[in-house]
Structures are given as C-alpha cells and as structure tokens.
Amino acid sequence: MEKKQFQAESKRLLEMMINSIYSQKEVFLRELISNASDAIDKIYYKALTDENLSFNKDSYYIKVVTEKENRLLKIIDTGIGMTKDEMEANLGVIAQSGSLAFKKENELKDGHDIIGQFGVGFYAAFMVADVVTVISRALGSDVAYKWESKGADGYTIEPTEKDTVGTEIILKIKEGTEEEHFDEYLEDYRLKTIIKKYSDFIRYPIKMDVTEQKPKDDTENEYVEFTEEQTINSMVPIWRKNKNELTTEDYENFYNEKHYGFDKPLKHIHISVDGSIRYNAILYIPEKIPFDYYSKEFEKGLELYSNGVLIMNKCGDLLPDYFSFVKGMVDSEDLSLNISREILQHDRQLKLIAKNINKKIKSELLSLLKNEREKYEEFYKSFSRQLKFGVYNDFGMHKEELQDLLMFYSSKEKKMVTFDEYISRMPEEQKYIYYASGESYDRIDKLPQTELVSDKGYEILYFNEDIDEFAIKMIMNYKEKEFKSVSSSDLGIEADENDTTSEKEANEHQELFAHMKDVLIGKVKDVRVSKRLKSHPVCLSTDGEVTIEMEKVLSAMPDNQNVKADKVLEINIHHDVFQSLKGAFDHDKDKLSLYTNLLYNQALLIEGLPIQDPLEFTNDICKVMV
Helix, strand or coil, X not given: CEEECCCHHHHHHHHHHHHHHCCXXXXXXXXXXXXXXXXXXXXXXXXXXXXXXXXXXXXXXXXXXXXHHHCEEXXXXXXXXXXXXXXXXXXXXCCCCHHHHHHXXXXXXXXXXXXXXCCHHHHHHHHCEEEEEEEEECCCCCCEEEEEECCCCCEEEEEXXXXXXXXXXXXXXXXXXXXXXXXXXXXXXXXXXXXXXXXXXXXXXXXXXXXXXXXXCCCCCCEEEEEEEEEXXXXXXXXXXXXXXXXXXXXXXXXXXXXXXXXXXXEEEEEEEECCCEEEEEEEEECCCCCCCCCCCCCCCEEEEECCEEEEEEEHHHCCHHHCCCEEEEEECCCCECCCCCCECCCHHHHHHHHHHHHHHHHHHHHHHHHCHHHHHHHHHHHHHHHHHHHHHHHXXXXXXXXXXXXXXXXXXXXXXXXXHHXXXXXXXXXXXXXXXXXXXXXXXXXXXXXXHHHCCCCEEEECCCCHHHHHHHHCEECCEEEEECCECCCCCCCCHHHXXXXXXXXXXXXXXXXXXXXXCCCCCEEEECXXXXXXXXXXXXXXXXXXXXXXXXXXXXXXXXXXXXEEEEECCCCHHHHHHHHHHHHCHHHHHHHHHHHHHHHHHHHCCCCCCHHHHHXXXXXXXX
C-alpha cells in the first residue's frame, strides 16, 4: 500500500471544497453520476475507432447502492475504468480533469459528448463522506486498484480485485448532526429525488434497488415489502427530440413535471440551434402571473443544463428583467464550467445564448399578437406592467425592443390597440399621438380635457396604470409621431374662428385672470382662457414634462421628492359660470376670490387630487348657497 500526499495547493483547495465551495451538498451525487456517465462515454468513443471493441448500449449503466447498516453509499459504473497512473493523475491533483484530457488526446470535437471535468467534482464527495474509496479496473487490464482517502491528509493506492471493468466509488457517509442531516443520503426516496432533479437526462440508465410495499394476498389490510431494481432517470430529454414527434400535451406535461407554474402555459417555444454555439431550449409564456411575481421571493431565470446535467436552477443571466416571466430551460454542450458547475467560467457563450433567446421571445410574442390576438391580450393583462417597466427602466435603453409589444385602450375602437394600429388611422393633419391618464377608463372618458381632441375626431389612448406615462416619456415618439397628453397646455391643434374670438376675449379679461392668479398664488402657474373646453366650466392643464398623473404617482412613493406639475387653471369663457366671475370681478372682489377657490377645488376633484382644506371647501359651498 502506497501512502501519498496531495500537492500543497490541492490540499488547500480540498479543504475549501469541503467547507465552502458548494452551496448545496446534494450536488455531490450529480458530480459522481456525471463522472460515471463520462466513463461510459469514453468506451463508446473508443468503440467508434477500435474495430476490436464493440459497444452494446444495453450493457452499460450506472448503479446507486446503499448499505444503511454500514452507512455506505456506492456509485458503480460499467465505464472505461482507471489504471493506477490514471488514479494518481486524476484523483491525486485537484482540478485535474481526466475527461478533459481524454477529449484533447483524442481530438474529440463532434463525437460523443464528454460531460465531466473529472477531478474537482469528484471531491464534492468529501462534503458528505468521512472516507472515500475508489475501486477501478481499466479497460484492457486484468489488475484493479483501490484508491482511498479520509480527506486533506492524503490518500493510499493499492492493488485489489475486481471482476469487471469499471469503477465503484464507496462513500462512508458522515454521522448526522443537528445542523447537517447526512442520513438523508442513505434514504431511497431522497436519492431518487436528487437523481431526478440533476441527472434525469443522463443518457445511460441510473439504477437503484428500491424497496416498495404491495398488498399481501389481495387484501389491502396487510402489506409486504419487496425490493426491485428500477431505472430512476428518463434518459431522453424532451428538448432533444424532434419537434414533429411532440404534441402540445407533451410540452404541457413537461411544464407541469418541472413545476414551472400551476397554470397552463399560453405558448411554448422550442429552440434548437446548431451553429457557432449549440444549444436547445424549451421556453414557456405563462397564462397567469405567479402569485409571488412582484415579491422579493420571486427569482427570475431559466434552468441551465450542460449536456443534460442540471447546473443551475435559476440562471438569471439568460433573461432580461422585462422577460422575467418566461419559464423554461436551456441545455448547451458548449458551456465551459469551473470547479463548482454552478459558476460559468466563460460567459461569452452564455451572453450569446441570452441574446438569441431574447430575440426569439420577442418574435414569438409579436407572432402571438398578429396571429392569435385573443391569446396575446390574455397574456398582456397579466404581464403588460412588466413590459412597460422594461421600457422605462435603464433610461429607456430597451424601448426599441419593447414598444411594438405595448397596447392601450382606444377611445375610438373601445378595445386595446397598438401604436402601429393607432398611427394607421391618424388623419393627415394630426400631429401627435394623444393620450389621457386616469384611474379608470370610465373616469378618463369623462375628463373635460378630452373634449377638443375628441371633437376633432382624433383617437385618444387611455392610460390607467401608474407606469404608463413614465414609459411613454422614455419612448418620446413612435415612427416620428410625438406623444401628447390631452392635459398639455399646448395640444398642437390649429386654431379655428372660435379660438380667435377666445384670444380676443382673453385680452379683454386679463385683469380678471390676473386677480384669480393672485388668489391661487403658489397653487397654479397661471390662469388662462381654455381653448379645449366645450361643455365644462373649468379644468387643469400642465406646462412642462411632469403631468398631474405623474405627480400623483411620485407623491405616493416612500421617497417622495415633492415633485409637482406646473398646473394651469383653464376657464371656459363660453360657460354660464364665467358670467358670474365677471360680475363678481366688477362688483365684489371677495366673492370673486370665493368663486376662484371653488373652481380650483372643483378642478382638483375632477383630477382625483386631494383638496388641501376640505373644511374650508365645504364652508365656501355654504357661502354660495346662503
């Protein structure tokens, strides 16, 4: 028996591995199974180039065995095995990859895939085991060797006997503590769960002797235990199957099996790319928004596989935030992995995959919008807020990608429409895309500010979510048409004869408006003749970029910066109320102040803004009634 020491650096790395590298100890089994799969792959590849070697796939498997009484867990494979020199090279140096070396030596590029980076992954076993024993007999050798280690102190190698080619890894599972429940790695149900989670799509059978119960003598009162060998993994992933072989039901079943959501997916996207980077993906657009979508607990991301082995449950880098509702998985054989399989060593490939996925999601949503409008509107009800936030976020960086996916309720069509549909109906003389904001479509319908735009026959988009105007401010214009709020002081509508008369009368009543402005000093920027009002006596409009609805949103935020819209009180000089204003100005300035405050508060109520002093407002009403 030879006693060997790990290299100094390897020893330190092993100590780190045992104590901190992996966030979840259960991945040790994933690593050992991946290495076992690699060992079988190597025989397969050799069989392709060696006419004296045949490969019958049915003869190759991985078996997981437990001996609870001895606290032993065994992972047995029928793969290529290791010589003594290979044991020292692969197991004596941390991060030495036998699979990687094999691939390089054989110039293996487009042959059978080799998953593992044998070496570091193997040492994950020490997270759960006090002693790790490896018994291996190499292909073409009559001699077997046993490698054994208790951790960082070193290892021994000695000859042993083994009847068949392959490798057997034996873990002496640690005793459980209050903090660490190592006993679970000796339980059939737990091992099955781990295998299904990480290694379900390994291409060779992963077998276990599983103890089950069945009724005794056709009665349901007594049960008898029996043990049978079961294949735990499904082996063939759905994403590697031909799309023509799969049905909608197949995709929905996969959605349910992976627990992507409790709903039915609205649409599935199956991607197979074989170019500069190779990957397969199955993505789902959910029907309903997850209950925790806007909570801190929600974590975006797609499952990430490397050659069928799960390496990340949630890879957030694969999805932009605005498409964070997308569920699914990506599998690529081109991803290079470092010591933990959880952190990508070279992320250039990942970024390329993410870019392609982003384009594909957008194109599928546009296709849904064009060809399955009802489905798209169903999706939009759930996720429109996320798309709008994507437009607003990062200073509008992604507006070009998302603006064609947005829809808003139309005053003319009485349904949701896109910007493109709106522009297609615009009269030639119309300069702007008009919108109106409010808490509901019904309230927006009744806004006084919409009268002139509606009378001109122009369509108005209704904004009823707090994010809407902020997103539009980032877009600024669509196909060279600027967005304009109906509450803007300048609507960009050409003056007609009535407007000219109003301008003349406004000049006549400058002193009246100046007095009203003084009454409302600090509350409004100006008091003006309204060119937009027809039947209503008064309304508020705004100068500048901040609208009244934006002011409401900003005021409700915890870090309220007290941002205010520059409000303008507009008076309809053709309304009967204006005659009362004129009369008060000529004969009773106190009454004019009373009327001014009443009209201002009335305008606030129309906008859904709070009245600063409700008691004063009710007293003013009483004064008018007396």
